[in-house]
Amino acid sequence: MLGRRVADPLARRRSGARARCELAVLVVLHSLLETIVAIASPPGGAARGILRLSGPDLRACLEEVFEAGDRRALSEISEATVVAGSLRLSGTAPLPCDLYWWPGPRSYTGQAMAEIHTFGCPPLLEAALQALCRAGARLAEPGEFTLRAFLSGRLDLTQAEAVLGIVDAAGPESFDVALEQLAGGLGSRLHRVRDALLDLLAELEAGFDFADEDLAFISQKQLMRQLAEAAETVAKLARQMDSRRLATERVRAVLAGWPNVGKSSLFNALAGKMGALVSDHPGTTRDYLTAELELDGATCLLIDTAGVEPGPAGADRPVRLAAQAAALEQSRQADVEVFCLDSTRAVNAWERARLAQDRAGRLLVLTKVDLPQRTDFSGGAVRTSSVTGEGLDALRARLREAVVTAGTAGLDVVPNTAVRCHESLRLSAESLERARQLVGTDGGEELVAAEIRVALEALGKVVGAVYTDDILDRIFSRFCIGK
Numbered sequence: 001m002l003g004r005r006v007a008d009p010l011a012r013r014r015s016g017a018r019a020r021c022e023l024a025v026l027v028v029l030h031s032l033l034e035t036i037v038a039i040a041s042p043p044g045g046a047a048r049g050i051l052r053l054s055g056p057d058l059r060a061c062l063e064e065v066f067e068a069g070d071r072r073a074l075s076e077i078s079e080a081t082v083v084a085g086s087l088r089l090s091g092t093a094p095l096p097c098d099l100y101w102w103p104g105p106r107s108y109t110g111q112a113m114a115e116i117h118t119f120g121c122p123p124l125l126e127a128a129l130q131a132l133c134r135a136g137a138r139l140a141e142p143g144e145f146t147l148r149a150f151l152s153g154r155l156d157l158t159q160a161e162a163v164l165g166i167v168d169a170a171g172p173e174s175f176d177v178a179l180e181q182l183a184g185g186l187g188s189r190l191h192r193v194r195d196a197l198l199d200l201l202a203e204l205e206a207g208f209d210f211a212d213e214d215l216a217f218i219s220q221k222q223l224m225r226q227l228a229e230a231a232e233t234v235a236k237l238a239r240q241m242d243s244r245r246l247a248t249e250r251v252r253a254v255l256a257g258w259p260n261v262g263k264s265s266l267f268n269a270l271a272g273k274m275g276a277l278v279s280d281h282p283g284t285t286r287d288y289l290t291a292e293l294e295l296d297g298a299t300c301l302l303i304d305t306a307g308v309e310p311g312p313a314g315a316d317r318p319v320r321l322a323a324q325a326a327a328l329e330q331s332r333q334a335d336v337e338v339f340c341l342d343s344t345r346a347v348n349a350w351e352r353a354r355l356a357q358d359r360a361g362r363l364l365v366l367t368k369v370d371l372p373q374r375t376d377f378s379g380g381a382v383r384t385s386s387v388t389g390e391g392l393d394a395l396r397a398r399l400r401e402a403v404v405t406a407g408t409a410g411l412d413v414v415p416n417t418a419v420r421c422h423e424s425l426r427l428s429a430e431s432l433e434r435a436r437q438l439v440g441t442d443g444g445e446e447l448v449a450a451e452i453r454v455a456l457e458a459l460g461k462v463v464g465a466v467y468t469d470d471i472l473d474r475i476f477s478r479f480c481i482g483k
């Protein structure tokens with residue numbers, strides 16, 4: 001999606017011209033000059049539908065499609081305003097709408113931006129989308145509005161992730177956490193410590209320029225104190241994030257369901273090895289198997305349990321019963337339950353009873369979708385086939401979200417931020433500690449400066465002052481279109 005770029009954290013201070021030149025390249029690379037449009041309201045019919053647009057030439061695009069009720073031209077409006085009017089669509093009567101107009105740059109994306117609020121009728125919204133595309137806009141990529149907000153400096157990366165945290169919030173607690181992060185709670189702590197380190201580095205480097213004249217811009221004592229303050233703040237943040245990440249590593253996700261629904265096959269498909277025994281004979285998985293699952297930066301222990309069918313009396317019934325008891329216990333202890341339903345048959349009474357029970361962290365999966373479908377299950381579920389691989393990526397993505405949410409419950413940072421930032425904060429904390437030791441042992445100010453640079457680069461990655469296309473891809477690809 002993006003051209004590779006790793007910015008020097010000191011670029012802004014050292015060379016404004018170079019930073020501006022890099023920005024110019026970015027502007028081209030990220031097609032910031034194009035006008036983008038997307039339906040921003042949820043899919044399906046509703047009382048109100050919303051189209052969102054952004055781009056420097058947005059006014060020209062809107063003027064071809066939108067007519068203000070009072071015949072005002074958008075060029076006359078310099079403040080954020082709501083204008084009642086209508087859309088001219090081919091083949092239909094003018095469509096009444098409200099235009100929310102932000103001429104920019106004080107908008108979410110930092111550019112001219114608009115929202116068209118009209119009837120939430122999908123064919124009408126599609127027609128409006130097409131009319132706006134004919135007038136010069138193009139369809140927005142997932143997360144592109146928030147990416148623009150980041151590139152224009154309106155949000156840092158922790159805030160961009162908070163936007164996603166708000167969209168995905170599972171309840172009032174996670175909503176509050178995301179809101180606090182969006183307001184800059186985490187970002188401002190990081191920016192403060194980064195600014196302090198940049199000042200410290202500038203003073204050290206000024207000293208190097210006057211080394212012959214024996215001029216010190218900062219005393220040994222001041223240097224030690226400021227490094228200690230920064231190291232303490234970063235180490236504290238790193239510890240917090242670390243405990244969060246460790247928490248996700250302990251998350252247990254269990255595959256649960258009636259015998260023969262395809263749990264072991266799914267286990268093998270997800271774990272990528274033939275670990276579980278797959279059989280046509282119900283209840284083959286007698287004990288349970290585990291596999292460490294890596295899910296794009298988060299990890300969990302995936303557990304395949306025995307089926308739960310009591311079965312007829314027989315010599316192996318005690319073994320079956322013991323395995324079933326173990327399976328139920330695994331399911332109860334797990335943070336995430338991947339509950340599997342066989343799509344080739346109707347839901348049975350046991351499954352119905354389980355579905356009726358509330359369970360936090362449950363993901364519903366329909367298995368064997370490559371076979372003729374006879375399920376009567378009508379709820380939402382990820383549709384998978386272990387044979388063709390269909391739906392496995394979607395399941396991995398849903399599992400990742402569930403694992404991250406379960407592993408970071410009750411903590412005060414959006415889970416995705418915690419997982420992404422843990423490594424950078426640890427690196428930064430270690431460099432600052434080394435810098436402190438160097439000052440203590442008179443190890444030379446050049447080496448101290450080098451350690452501070454490493455710490456700054458790592459901190460820059462957390463807030464997004466230093467970034468690569470990988471980081472941006474990873475963050476913004478999780479957004480939906482229109483955000």
Ligand code: GDP
Nearest residue numbers: 259260261262263264265278279368385386387
């Ligand atoms: P478990 O008892 O729930 O662990 O079920 P298994 O994974 O052992 O699968 C039971 C049977 O269903 C085996 O014959 C599998 O080969 C078959 N099966 C499992 N998943 C699929 C699938 O996605 N497609 C097809 N066609 N068969 C599947």
